[in-house]
Structure formats: C-alpha cells, structure tokens
Amino acid sequence: MSGRKIGDVILDLQNISLRFGGVKALTNISFDVREHEIRAIIGPNGAGKSSMLNVINGVYHPQEGRINFHGEERRRMEPHMAAKQGISRTFQNIALFKGMSVLDNVMTGRITKMKANFLEQAIRIGRAGREEIEHRKKVEEVIDFLEIQHIRKTPVGRLPYGLQKRVELARALAAEPTMLLLDEPMAGMNVEEKQDMCRFILDVNDQFGTTIVLIEHDMGVVMDISDRVVVLDYGKKIGDGTPDEVRNNQEVISAYLGVAH
Amino acid sequence: MPELGSSRAMDTFPRLLFYHAQTRGEKTAMREKDLGIWQSWSWSDVAEHVRAVACGLAEMGFQRGDNLAIVGDNRPRLYMTMAAVQCLGGVPVPLYQDAVANEMLFVLQDAGIRFALVEDQEQVDKLLELKDQLPRLEHIVYDDARGMRHYNQPFIHDIEELMAMGRIHNQNHPGFLDGEVAKGAAGDIGVMLYTSGTTGKPKGVCLTHHAFISAAKGGAEFDRLTADEDILSYLPMAWVGDHLFSFAQAMVTGFTINCPESGETVMTDLREIGPTYYFAPPRVFENLLTQVMIRMEDASPLKQKMFHFFMKVARRSGAEILDGKPVPFADRLLYALGNLFVFGPLKNVLGMSRIRVAYTAGAAIGPDLFRFYRSIGINLKQLYGQTETCAYVCLQPDGEIKFDSVGKPAPGVEVKIADNGEILVKGPMLLKEYYKRPDATAESINAEGYFMTGDAGFFDDEGHLKIIDRAKDVGRLANGAMFAPNYIENKLKFFQHIKEAVVFGANRETVTAFINIDIGAVGNWAERRGIAYSGYTDLTARQEVYGLIQECVEQVNAELVAEGMLADSQVHRFLILHKELDPDDDELTRTRKVRRGFVAEKYAVLIDALYSGKQTQFIETQVKFEDGRTGKVAADLQIRDAKTFPVLRQAA
Structure with a gap:
C-alpha cells in the first residue's frame, strides 16, 4: 500500500452510549x-x-x-443526510431490489446526485435525459471496476449470494462516497468469493482513496486488510489498535476464545 | 477485396493495413465493448494507432528480427500491436493468456523475448514473477492501466505513453515507418505461433506473410467473404484459428472484428453483434444446444409442441433446403412457417440470425449436433488444418456437407495420402520452419516439400477427405486392408447408448469389438420399455440390450461398407463388457482415452473367444473401488455375430 497516505481524523466518536429501552447496546464507546x-x-x-x-x-x-464528522459536530440526522455527506453503506442481509436488473439497482446509488425532479424523470424531459447519460457513465465505470459486466441485465434475484454482495458494493460505490460502511461484506461466502471481495475492498481504498469502515466476523480477513481494528464485546470497547496489537490483547483473546473459570 | 496476387504492393500485412486506411479509411475495422458501449475504430484510426505503437517501439530500441510477446484477451490494441511489430520487421509471438507463469517461461525463453505487450496487471505480475529467469526481457508494455499505479519499475510502460512517444518520433522522422514497411518482404516471418506441446516441448511455428495471406485469401474466396462481414474475436490470440480469422482474413478482406467486453459476456456480445461469420469449437455448439433444450423443457406445453413439431420438419428437410437440394413443396411451406415461429426466433436468441458461414474444427462433432444447426438454417461447416498449415487444408464447400468428412482440399492446397495412410499437404500456407529447431523441421517436411500431418485419412468417392486417426495408431488387417480403430470406435460412440468401444483387428482376418453401454441412456431406454434389471452387469446381459447394440453395430457396418476403403473393417462379432472401463482399473487414461494394449492383455480370454467362434465366455475381473478396496465381478458374457455387408471390390 505504498501510494495511499493515511490522513487526519475525519470521524471522531466520543463516549457513545445507545440504549433500546432498558437494553444497553453500546456503552461509552470512543x-x-x-x-x-x-x-x-x-x-x-x-x-x-x-x-x-x-x-x-x-x-x-x-x-x-x-x-464529529469532517470537523463538524453532528446534530441529530437521518440516513439520507449521511448519504449526502458522502457516507455509503452495504447491509448484512442484502438489501437490493430483487426484481430489478443489476444495472437499475446500481443506478439507484446515484439518486442523491440527481437534480431533475420526479416529474422530469418520469416523462424524461429536459435535464433528466442528459443526466441519465451522465449517471449511466459513472455506473458503467463501477460495473467495469467490480467486473460484473456479464450480469448487467440480469435480475438481482437470480444471482448467487456472492455476486449479490458485489452488486450491493457497486450500488454503494455508485454514490461516489468518501466513506464506505460495509456490514459483514464477506459473510456466507466461500474462500474464492472472499478473496475477490478482499481484493475489491483494497482496490476501492487504493484507487479512490475511500475511507472504509467494515464489520467482519472472519478474523483472518480483518487482520489481513485493515489498518486499525476496534474490538467490541457486550457493547463495550475492549480493544483498539493495529491488527498485531489487537491480536495480542489479552482481553480480546478471552472474549473470542472464552476464559477458564 | 483488394486485388492481391496482381500487385506486389499487397504482399505483407502492414501494406494491406495501409491500403485499407488509404482507400476505405472511414470503414469500421474494429469494435470493442467498453463501459457498456461498442466503441469503433475505423481503418484510418487503426493505421494511426499502429503507426504510433510501431514508432514508439522503434524509439525504445525494437529491432528488425526481434520477437515481441503478446499476452492477453482479444483487445484491439493487442491486434494493432501485432501489425505494428510486423511494420518494423519483427515477429509477434502471441501466448495463451490463461497459462500460469511457469508455462509461459519456456516460450518466453525459447523465443528470446526482449519486448512484451500484455493486457493488464495480472499478466504484468506473471512476467515480473519470471523476470529473474528472463535476462533478455527489457520492456513490458501494458494495455489496461487499472491497478498499475504503484508499478514504478522503469521497464514497465503504459501503451498510451508508448504511443505518445511514437507520435513524437513520427513527427520528427516522417518517412521512417513507411521506409520500414517498404523493407518488408512477403517471405518474412509474419507471426510465430507455438504448438501446444502435448508431446514434448512446445515448438515455435514460423509462418510467413505469404503463407497467411494465401490461406486467408483462399478461404475468403472460397466462402465469398466480403468487406462487410462481422466476426466476434473471442478465441485465444495464440491459437492459429484466431490469427487466421481475426487477423489475416480481416486484413485481407477488410471486414470488421469485434472484441467482447470480457470472457464472461461473450454470449451477450454475440447477440448484440450478430456476426455474419463465426467460428467455434464443437464444445461451444454443444453447450448452446443443451441450454436451448433445457429452456425448452420449461416452456409452456403449446410452445413445446410447436418446437418439436417444427424441429421434426427441420430434421426432415432443413439441411436439404440449405444445400439447395430438391424438397417437396409441402415441406418447403412448413419449413417457412417453422422459420417464422421457431427457427428465426431461436437463431435470434443464439445471436446467429445473420450468420452466413460458421465453422467448427478441433474435435469430432457429433452428427446430431451438426445436423441440428444445419437444419435450422445455420450454414455450419467443418474445416481441417493445423498450426503448421495456417489452419488451412480442407474446407467443406457450400452444398456438399457431410458430417463425417472435413471437405475438399482448399484452393491452392495439394493433399496427398501416403502409403501408410498419412495425410501429406503442400501449398503456400506451409510453415517456413520451426523456430531454432532444424531437426524438427526436417522431420516434418519430406523431401518433396510435403508437410506430414501425422493424421491418417482417405478420400471418399466424391473427393472429400476423411480423417480417421493419428497415423501411428493405424494398422492393417491380415489381408492388407487399412484398419483404423479410432475411426470405428468414434462411429460407435456417436450412438448415445454406447459409451466406450474398443475394436480389435490388427493383423487379424476380421474386426471385433468390446462395447461399454452408457448406463444412463440404456437404463432410461430399459425403464421406458419396462425391462427390469438389478444393476450394471445384469443390464449388460439382457437380450434386449444386445439387440439394441447389435442394431448400432450393424448401422456402423453399413456406413463402413459405403466408404469403400474401410469396408473390410466391418465389425463381425462383438460383446458387451460386464463392467465399465475405468481409469481406476488402468483401462482408461485420466483423460478417458482407452489404453488399448492394457485392455487387450487384461481381457485376452475374451478376445480369444471373439475369434474362436464361441457363443459365451466366462470371465472374472478384479475391480478397484474408490476407497482402494478391491472386489471381483464375474459374468458369463454372450458373444454376438453382427450382420456384415458384402464388400464390393472396385475394379482397378
């Protein structure tokens, strides 16, 4: 990773606590x-x-x-505002439009960038047509980047799981995010699919400089591709640092392997 | 098509290229699908790019006589680089792009590669892996810049950079490239293609401009190809067929080549382009047909009925209509209807609506498969040739199609059968030599200048060449008649009920055969007839099954007797083996070829029985199970006599 330079802090979370009724999901995490x-x-x-x-x-x-995101204290906000700020994400359980083609699904990733209003788009007048061509071009670049040309016109519901995950990544990338949140991008994949996904994540990071926050179960993958790792257990932070530091953290080892009573 | 032969100006590929650029520069030479859109290059665009690449290479020190390796999928700039190298009097050496680094090593060393043009990062990585073992490799140029940002090695270049350098060079030395092109001669090596090397090390086959231009021109005239053809270039560039179709013929006739978006999109791209001229190995045609059949099974009953009804019409008269033979009026009418409802839409789905000529080669194509495509109106034909002959020896003429022949000698090609049955060819398309292998060259070209193909074959009564076997496998019967076991076995195996066959007859009076039934097909057949059986061995012993196989054998005999030369090879007696021939028992190789010698030894008692006139023979064989244990299978095998047909001796 010689070409990539890690910059300043762009997202800073301090003392976050989240409760659902009486259940503490997150406790004092920074x-x-x-x-x-x-x-x-x-x-x-x-x-x-x-x-x-x-x-x-x-x-x-x-x-x-x-x-604190990009130096600004964040007030209460909705997901679409996050999207406008350049944060894209994928979901743990794939959330695509199953009946729509890959191309259309990826196009939905461009929605925050479209200026034409609903009516203009519906009857395709004025700037809507021009815009579509522009967006399609961007989408095609993403399709090329993730090597999914062969399924461009295939309905997503007909694709195997691993490819659906890739389409989800494509949709997130189509929004040209500065920060990409990936929720278990490799869950349920076979070894080869995992390798492909790893390569794409590294390529995205390298080529576009996108900041990536990812959740993953597969420790091997995490340790191989991430720069820094946060470890949570029962809503508390029990470790934070480079993969090597985390790997040797006693608390982390106990959380993962269990401790002798 | 430019008048070749007549003018000396058109005798090398660079001259052809610049001729097209000058006379019909605005016409489309190449297309490639990029970012979802088909991009076109006109002949003048191509000429400009070739000029830039060639000058860039010259600037980097590429010398006349140097070899340049080309590794990658079919990309326009890879084809252009071939022409650029030829402009400078160098030799392009395309390599199979899916070979792993170590497989490439031999060719790269053998050809003394100094310059390599590769498609992308993947190929660059392979070459970097080998760099230490390739002291002569000086420059690597890549076509696709993706992922290449961190490669700072001074010897790795972007093709854009190379072309920019070339354009400046061209401005400073305006007459340079034309001068280089003028130095080229028809007898220069135009390309070097490596043989696959299934036996021994790969050999570099040196083919001249003259050879490929003659082959391309002959083929184009034979099939009346025009400058308006479209072809999909999707087979490996290192393969002689792709070089003939996508490079040589495109240059000679000036038609358009289309590069698919990626290996996985070929079927979609085929449908979008709708080529008029098409090549595919039998395997591709088979996969397409299987897909069609599977989808038909899911279709509504009405559609299925319609499909089967019109396919019956097509089987009866489709191929005859295509060949221009007389067909009853009612059938013609039905066929036209079928074309409207079934064949037309089907061809459209396959991307074959516009095909005028399609070729297949490389392996034996099953008659049913071949007839299917011809019957729905696709002019599918077979050709015969090898790397050493620019894939140009025999072609099937329109209207004279036989599924089991490879056609007549192509224009300008002389084909002769040696005394041992080996096919010998001579013509302008022959290789000049094997690269740095005078020994191999001397071995394969005889004193009269014929190339020895190593295949055995014969001409039938209408002058069509039939390939029967590798020459070394062909033997003689006791009466001296030719005996080609593979040929007979293939005929038997074309029946769906026969999985494997082994025939014997070398130095014997008559031919006999072991048959392995196909348990899937025969089991299904038995089920539908209510024939009960307990297992493989039991099924093979059923009288009904013997009857079924006997019909197949007798049909083969009828075909053999019609072929004159092989009439003596009719199968007189046969038996059905009680167990499947199996690689685990060493009876087949891992690639499922029969190990004839081993089988003959193991089952010697059965062969004796076949030749001694016995009606049954007891046999006990050891079999190896998958977990390594061994067991025994025993059976009383019946031996049947098959009907043979009288051999008509031709009056000499």
Whole structure:
C-alpha cells in the first residue's frame, strides 16, 4: 500500500452510549476513523457492531456522546443526510431490489446526485435525459471496476449470494462516497468469493482513496486488510489498535476464545 | 477485396493495413465493448494507432528480427500491436493468456523475448514473477492501466505513453515507418505461433506473410467473404484459428472484428453483434444446444409442441433446403412457417440470425449436433488444418456437407495420402520452419516439400477427405486392408447408448469389438420399455440390450461398407463388457482415452473367444473401488455375430 497516505481524523466518536429501552447496546464507546484508512470493527455476536455502524450512518441516535464528522459536530440526522455527506453503506442481509436488473439497482446509488425532479424523470424531459447519460457513465465505470459486466441485465434475484454482495458494493460505490460502511461484506461466502471481495475492498481504498469502515466476523480477513481494528464485546470497547496489537490483547483473546473459570 | 496476387504492393500485412486506411479509411475495422458501449475504430484510426505503437517501439530500441510477446484477451490494441511489430520487421509471438507463469517461461525463453505487450496487471505480475529467469526481457508494455499505479519499475510502460512517444518520433522522422514497411518482404516471418506441446516441448511455428495471406485469401474466396462481414474475436490470440480469422482474413478482406467486453459476456456480445461469420469449437455448439433444450423443457406445453413439431420438419428437410437440394413443396411451406415461429426466433436468441458461414474444427462433432444447426438454417461447416498449415487444408464447400468428412482440399492446397495412410499437404500456407529447431523441421517436411500431418485419412468417392486417426495408431488387417480403430470406435460412440468401444483387428482376418453401454441412456431406454434389471452387469446381459447394440453395430457396418476403403473393417462379432472401463482399473487414461494394449492383455480370454467362434465366455475381473478396496465381478458374457455387408471390390 505504498501510494495511499493515511490522513487526519475525519470521524471522531466520543463516549457513545445507545440504549433500546432498558437494553444497553453500546456503552461509552470512543474511537476515531482517519481519512483513507481501512478501519475494522470486530466482536462476537451481539457485541453491538451493527449498532455502531448504524450510529455512524444516522439510523440510530445515541442517547449520549458526541460525533464529529469532517470537523463538524453532528446534530441529530437521518440516513439520507449521511448519504449526502458522502457516507455509503452495504447491509448484512442484502438489501437490493430483487426484481430489478443489476444495472437499475446500481443506478439507484446515484439518486442523491440527481437534480431533475420526479416529474422530469418520469416523462424524461429536459435535464433528466442528459443526466441519465451522465449517471449511466459513472455506473458503467463501477460495473467495469467490480467486473460484473456479464450480469448487467440480469435480475438481482437470480444471482448467487456472492455476486449479490458485489452488486450491493457497486450500488454503494455508485454514490461516489468518501466513506464506505460495509456490514459483514464477506459473510456466507466461500474462500474464492472472499478473496475477490478482499481484493475489491483494497482496490476501492487504493484507487479512490475511500475511507472504509467494515464489520467482519472472519478474523483472518480483518487482520489481513485493515489498518486499525476496534474490538467490541457486550457493547463495550475492549480493544483498539493495529491488527498485531489487537491480536495480542489479552482481553480480546478471552472474549473470542472464552476464559477458564 | 483488394486485388492481391496482381500487385506486389499487397504482399505483407502492414501494406494491406495501409491500403485499407488509404482507400476505405472511414470503414469500421474494429469494435470493442467498453463501459457498456461498442466503441469503433475505423481503418484510418487503426493505421494511426499502429503507426504510433510501431514508432514508439522503434524509439525504445525494437529491432528488425526481434520477437515481441503478446499476452492477453482479444483487445484491439493487442491486434494493432501485432501489425505494428510486423511494420518494423519483427515477429509477434502471441501466448495463451490463461497459462500460469511457469508455462509461459519456456516460450518466453525459447523465443528470446526482449519486448512484451500484455493486457493488464495480472499478466504484468506473471512476467515480473519470471523476470529473474528472463535476462533478455527489457520492456513490458501494458494495455489496461487499472491497478498499475504503484508499478514504478522503469521497464514497465503504459501503451498510451508508448504511443505518445511514437507520435513524437513520427513527427520528427516522417518517412521512417513507411521506409520500414517498404523493407518488408512477403517471405518474412509474419507471426510465430507455438504448438501446444502435448508431446514434448512446445515448438515455435514460423509462418510467413505469404503463407497467411494465401490461406486467408483462399478461404475468403472460397466462402465469398466480403468487406462487410462481422466476426466476434473471442478465441485465444495464440491459437492459429484466431490469427487466421481475426487477423489475416480481416486484413485481407477488410471486414470488421469485434472484441467482447470480457470472457464472461461473450454470449451477450454475440447477440448484440450478430456476426455474419463465426467460428467455434464443437464444445461451444454443444453447450448452446443443451441450454436451448433445457429452456425448452420449461416452456409452456403449446410452445413445446410447436418446437418439436417444427424441429421434426427441420430434421426432415432443413439441411436439404440449405444445400439447395430438391424438397417437396409441402415441406418447403412448413419449413417457412417453422422459420417464422421457431427457427428465426431461436437463431435470434443464439445471436446467429445473420450468420452466413460458421465453422467448427478441433474435435469430432457429433452428427446430431451438426445436423441440428444445419437444419435450422445455420450454414455450419467443418474445416481441417493445423498450426503448421495456417489452419488451412480442407474446407467443406457450400452444398456438399457431410458430417463425417472435413471437405475438399482448399484452393491452392495439394493433399496427398501416403502409403501408410498419412495425410501429406503442400501449398503456400506451409510453415517456413520451426523456430531454432532444424531437426524438427526436417522431420516434418519430406523431401518433396510435403508437410506430414501425422493424421491418417482417405478420400471418399466424391473427393472429400476423411480423417480417421493419428497415423501411428493405424494398422492393417491380415489381408492388407487399412484398419483404423479410432475411426470405428468414434462411429460407435456417436450412438448415445454406447459409451466406450474398443475394436480389435490388427493383423487379424476380421474386426471385433468390446462395447461399454452408457448406463444412463440404456437404463432410461430399459425403464421406458419396462425391462427390469438389478444393476450394471445384469443390464449388460439382457437380450434386449444386445439387440439394441447389435442394431448400432450393424448401422456402423453399413456406413463402413459405403466408404469403400474401410469396408473390410466391418465389425463381425462383438460383446458387451460386464463392467465399465475405468481409469481406476488402468483401462482408461485420466483423460478417458482407452489404453488399448492394457485392455487387450487384461481381457485376452475374451478376445480369444471373439475369434474362436464361441457363443459365451466366462470371465472374472478384479475391480478397484474408490476407497482402494478391491472386489471381483464375474459374468458369463454372450458373444454376438453382427450382420456384415458384402464388400464390393472396385475394379482397378
């Protein structure tokens, strides 16, 4: 990774606590994300990883704590505002339009960039047509980048799981994000699909300089591709650092392997 | 098509290229699908690019006589580089792009490669892996810049950079490239293609401009190809067929080549382009047909009925209509209807609506498969040739199609059958030599200048060449008649009920055969007839099954007797083996070829029985199970006599 330079902190989370009624999902968690880095969040089931991602994304609003994105204190906001700020994401359980083609699904990733209004788009007048060509061009670049040309016109529902995951990544990339949130991008994949996905994540990071925050179960993958890792357990942060530091952290080892009683 | 032969100006590929650029520069030479859109290059665009690449290479020190390796999928700039190298009097050496680094090593070393043009990062990485073992390799140029940002090695270049350099060079030395092109001669080596090397090390086959231009021109005239043809270039560039169709013939006739978006999109791209001229190995045609059949099974009953009804019409008269033979009026009418409802839409789905000529070669194509395509109106034909002959020896003329022949000698080609049955060819398309292998060259070209193909074959009564076997496998019967076991076995195996066959007859009076039934097909057949059986061995012993196989054998006999030369090879007696021939028992190779010698030894008692007139023979064989244990299979095998036909001796 010689060409990529990790920059300053762009996302800073401080003392985040999130509760659902009486259930504490996250307790007093602080960590930051630097520009251009690959930041992983790991932890056992129910550790609060997806909740953390949803906080960053604006889906959940923590009761306590502060979020600073690009030097600005974030107030309560909705996911679409996060998207406008350049944050894209993929989901743990694929959330694509199953009946629509790959191309159309990826096109939906451009929605925040479209200026033409609903009526103009519906009857395709004025700037709508011009815009579509422009967006399609961008989408084609993403399709080329992720090597999914052969399924361009295939309905997503007919694709195998691994490819659907890739289409989801394509949709997220089509929005030209500065920060990409990936929720278990490799879950349920076979070894070859995992390798492909790893390569794409590294390529995205390298080629476009996109900052990547990812949740992953597969420790091997995480340790191989991330710059820094946060470890959560029962809603608490138990480790934070480079893969090597985390690997040798006693608390992390116990959380993963269990401790002798 | 430019008048070749007549003018000396058109005798090398660079001259042809610049001729097209000058006389019909605005016409489309190449297309490539990029970012979802077909991009076109006109002949003048191509000429400009070739000039830039050639001058760039010259600037980097490429010398006349140097070899340049080309590794990658079919990309316009890879084809252009071939022409650019030829402009400078160098030799392009295309390599198979899916070979792993170590497989490439031999060719790169053998050809003394100094310059390599590769498609993308993947190929660059392979070459970098080998760099230490390739002291002569000086420059690597890549076509696709993706992922190449961090490669700072001074010897790795972007093709854009190379072309920019070339354009400046061209401005400073305006007459340089034309001068280089003028130095070229028809007898220069135009390309070097490596043989696959299934036996021993690969050999570089040196082919001259003259050879490929003659082959391309002969083929183009034979099939009346025009400058308006469209071809999909999707087969490996290192393969002689692609070089003939996508490079040589495109240059000679000036038609358009189309490069697919990626290997996986070929079927979609085929449909979008709708080529008029098409080549595919039998395997591709088979896969397409299987897909069609599977999809038909899911179609509504009405559609299925319609499909089967019109396919019956097509089988009866489709091929005859295509050949221009007389067909009853009612059938013609039905066929036209079928074309409207079934064949037309089907061809459209396959991307074959516009095909005028399609070729297949490389392996034996099953008669049913071949007839299917011809019957729906696709002019599918076979050709015969090898790397050493620019894939140009025999072609099937329109209207004279036989599924089991490879056609007549192509224009300008002389084909002769040696005394041992080996096919010998001579003509302008022959190789000049094997690269740095005078020994191999001397071995393969005889004193009279014939290339020895190593295949055995014969001409039938109408002058069509039939390939029967590799020459070394062909033997003689006791009466001296030719005996080609593979040929007979292939005929038997074309029946769906026969999986494997082994025939014997070398130095014997008559021919006999072991048959392996196809348990899937025969089992299905038995089920539909309510024939009960307990397993493989039991099924093979059923009288009904013997009857079924006997019909197949007798049909083969009828075909053999019609072929004159092989009439003596009719199968007189046969038996059905009680177990499947299996690689685990060493009876087949891992690639499922029969190990004839081993089988003959193992089952010697059965062969004796076949030749001694016995009606049954007891046999016990050891079999190896997949977990390594062994067991025994025993059976009383019946031996049947098959009907043979009287051999008509031709009056000499």
